[in-house]
Amino acid sequence: MSAPAARPDPPNAAIAALFDELADLYELDGASIHRVLAYRNAAKTVREAPRSIAALTREGRVTSLPGIGKTLEEKVTALLETGSIPAVEKLRARFPQGLVEMTRLPGLGPKKARTLFHELGVDGLEALRLAAEQEQLRDVKGFGAKFEASVLAALDAGLGGALAPRVLLHKALPIAEGIVEALRAHPAADKVELAGSARRRADSCKDLDIIATASDPAALIAAFGELDVIESVSGVPGQNAAKARTHTGMPVDLKVVAPDQFGNLLQHFTGSKLHNVSLREAAVRKGLHVSEYGLLDDATGQTHRCSTEHEVYERLGLPWIPPELRENRGELALTDAGGVPVLIEHADLVGDLHMHTTASDGRNSVEQMAEAARARGLQYIAITDHSATHGFGKHVTPDDLRRQIERVREVDAALEGIEVLIGTETNILTDGSPDYPDELLAELDWVMGSLHTAFGHEPTRRLVTACEHPWIDCIGHPTGRKIESRPPYDVDMEQVIDTAVRTQTMLEINSAPDRRDLNDIHARAARDAGARIVVDSDAHGTNTLGITVWGIATARRAWLTKADVANTLPWAQFAPLRKRATAKR
DNA sequence: GCCGTTTTCGGCCCGACTGTTTTCAGTCG
Numbered sequence: 001m002s003a004p005a006a007r008p009d010p011p012n013a014a015i016a017a018l019f020d021e022l023a024d025l026y027e028l029d030g031a032s033i034h035r036v037l038a039y040r041n042a043a044k045t046v047r048e049a050p051r052s053i054a055a056l057t058r059e060g061r062v063t064s065l066p067g068i069g070k071t072l073e074e075k076v077t078a079l080l081e082t083g084s085i086p087a088v089e090k091l092r093a094r095f096p097q098g099l100v101e102m103t104r105l106p107g108l109g110p111k112k113a114r115t116l117f118h119e120l121g122v123d124g125l126e127a128l129r130l131a132a133e134q135e136q137l138r139d140v141k142g143f144g145a146k147f148e149a150s151v152l153a154a155l156d157a158g159l160g161g162a163l164a165p166r167v168l169l170h171k172a173l174p175i176a177e178g179i180v181e182a183l184r185a186h187p188a189a190d191k192v193e194l195a196g197s198a199r200r201r202a203d204s205c206k207d208l209d210i211i212a213t214a215s216d217p218a219a220l221i222a223a224f225g226e227l228d229v230i231e232s233v234s235g236v237p238g239q240n241a242a243k244a245r246t247h248t249g250m251p252v253d254l255k256v257v258a259p260d261q262f263g264n265l266l267q268h269f270t271g272s273k274l275h276n277v278s279l280r281e282a283a284v285r286k287g288l289h290v291s292e293y294g295l296l297d298d299a300t301g302q303t304h305r306c307s308t309e310h311e312v313y314e315r316l317g318l319p320w321i322p323p324e325l326r327e328n329r330g331e332l333a334l335t336d337a338g339g340v341p342v343l344i345e346h347a348d349l350v351g352d353l354h355m356h357t358t359a360s361d362g363r364n365s366v367e368q369m370a371e372a373a374r375a376r377g378l379q380y381i382a383i384t385d386h387s388a389t390h391g392f393g394k395h396v397t398p399d400d401l402r403r404q405i406e407r408v409r410e411v412d413a414a415l416e417g418i419e420v421l422i423g424t425e426t427n428i429l430t431d432g433s434p435d436y437p438d439e440l441l442a443e444l445d446w447v448m449g450s451l452h453t454a455f456g457h458e459p460t461r462r463l464v465t466a467c468e469h470p471w472i473d474c475i476g477h478p479t480g481r482k483i484e485s486r487p488p489y490d491v492d493m494e495q496v497i498d499t500a501v502r503t504q505t506m507l508e509i510n511s512a513p514d515r516r517d518l519n520d521i522h523a524r525a526a527r528d529a530g531a532r533i534v535v536d537s538d539a540h541g542t543n544t545l546g547i548t549v550w551g552i553a554t555a556r557r558a559w560l561t562k563a564d565v566a567n568t569l570p571w572a573q574f575a576p577l578r579k580r581a582t583a584k585r
Numbered sequence: 586g587c588c589g590t591t592t593t594c595g596g597c598c599c600g601a602c603t604g605t606t607t608t609c610a611g612t613c614g
Binding site: 026031032033034035036037038039041042066067068069070071072106107108109110111112141142143144146147150268269271273276277278279280281283284285289290291292293 | 586587588590591596597598599600603604605606610611612613614
């Protein structure tokens with residue numbers, strides 16, 4: 001028997017996709033919903049794992065992850081050894097891909113898709129449309145004319161296949177806060193709070209949820225519908241609630257509730273779903289049943305309503321948990337308030353070590369950036385223009401950079417109240433080296449190294465090599481992901497983090513609202529491994545220096561405290577932490 | 586399929602809405 005051919009490890013995202021597909025296929029197959037959920041749960045665990053699942057499996061440690069047991073371990077092992085999972089192949093042969101697409105239509109789930117496939121041979125969206133138009137669906141038991149109409153309406157609306165678009169947090173949050181502010185100003189309003197993924201500061205939001213109490217609910221709901229940002233609104237029959245849509249197409253739900261249930265509703269609609277599921281499972285073990293309406297106590301048969309969210313958690317024996325942590329990533333193991341991390345605040349940042357000027361692709365001069373940063377209360381900034389091989393914008397040649405060193409030194413000398421440092425964002429070439437000579441990098445105060453080209457070309461090795469470089473102080477936007485538009489490079493972050501720790505290379509949380517890179521998972525893993533983290537704006541103009549709020553949001557979702565982020569330190573304490581300050585010359 | 590202050594089996598969150606039905610299954614959040 002010949003030795004098996006070397007096979008590259010499947011990335012975690014690929015394994016997660018297979019588990020999700022298995023969940024879909026088993027659901028079509030009529031498997032127990034608990035088994036299906038086990039696969040979905042495992043897919044999420046794999047997708048969020050900061051370590052390589054393939055490596056963990058080879059080390060025999062993959063079952064230490066929550067939701068991964070013997071059976072799933074075997075499936076990953078089969079994938080590593082043969083390149084495929086037998087169960088996936090078998091089920092794919094039985095259920096056409098079109099059935100999964102059908103289940104994305106509203107009101108059409110796996111059970112109905114399976115029935116239509118078996119009864120009518122409907123195997124996808126095209127066959128479904130034909131059968132609906134020919135009024136064949138109503139002949140199947142459990143289906144009727146209304147179902148046919150809703151299927152056709154959904155297909156005509158272009159649904160099916162595509163997932164609903166999610167709006168990036170920096171677009172969603174201002175809309176949400178504007179609505180909340182306007183409602184609070186209304187005389188009928190009492191409490192108004194944002195809930196949902198926007199309150200948790202997630203990367204993106206599907207919709208907005210707002211919970212309120214009011215002396216006159218109907219008046220508040222009417223005022224909601226009249227807001228300028230609202231395009232259309234519909235009431236929810238029998239409830240003090242409204243469903244609306246903004247002019248940008250974002251759904252907004254407003255619920256006006258009794259004051260003594262405000263805490264329950266706010267907690268429920270803040271989520272996340274997985275946080276709530278775990279919370280309720282833990283509650284059941286204590287004889288309590290949590291819903292949006294209150295806490296039912298088995299012992300007394302009474303339902304306790306909570307006017308505050310703090311009371312909900314308190315009755316469950318938990319400290320209040322900051323919304324950013326409510327992702328079922330260990331927050332329910334926090335037993336008392338002392339264990340809850342004091343999360344970093346935006347005001348804690350005193351330095352910004354990544355920004356651009358007109359020397360490369362920025363819109364403002366060094367002076368303008370420095371003055372704007374000082375006005376924002378920053379104590380130090382690094383000017384880090386793109387380098388010579390960036391590939392677009394101006395090419396900052398070594399001579400250009402030498403002139404920029406002089407320019408920045410002049411501005412620094414002229415400006416009181418802020419330290420202006422000269423740096424660069426050097427491009428990491430395909431061999432892992434920076435694109436400026438070492439002597440030039442040595443003259444700078446600070447060097448970011450980032451990938452901007454050839455993303456598919458060995459990103460892990462290049463980032464590891466960059467960390468080993470004596471003059472690269474920090475890796476910029478380490479995974480290259482663009483939220484909702486570009487997946488991360490196929491990079492083994494565990495290796496990069498380990499190398500960063502060993503070489504004292506810092507890792508950036510880039511605050512660009514479509515990056516937020518490191519993400520919350522990786523930033524937490526980096527901190528836990530002992531890496532130094534900086535939160536930077538990557539501003540390309542004075543007007544975007546403040547986007548560090550999004551980087552801070554990610555840092556908070558990563559459980560980071562002020563002490564975990566290096567540029568909360570004054571320059572005198574930050575400077576010695578740079579690799580160049582400690583490297584043997 | 587996972588998991589254990591109910592531990593190796595028997596559970597595994599909560600509620601609302603819809604359409605098709607005479608009491609409920611499926612879907613959704």
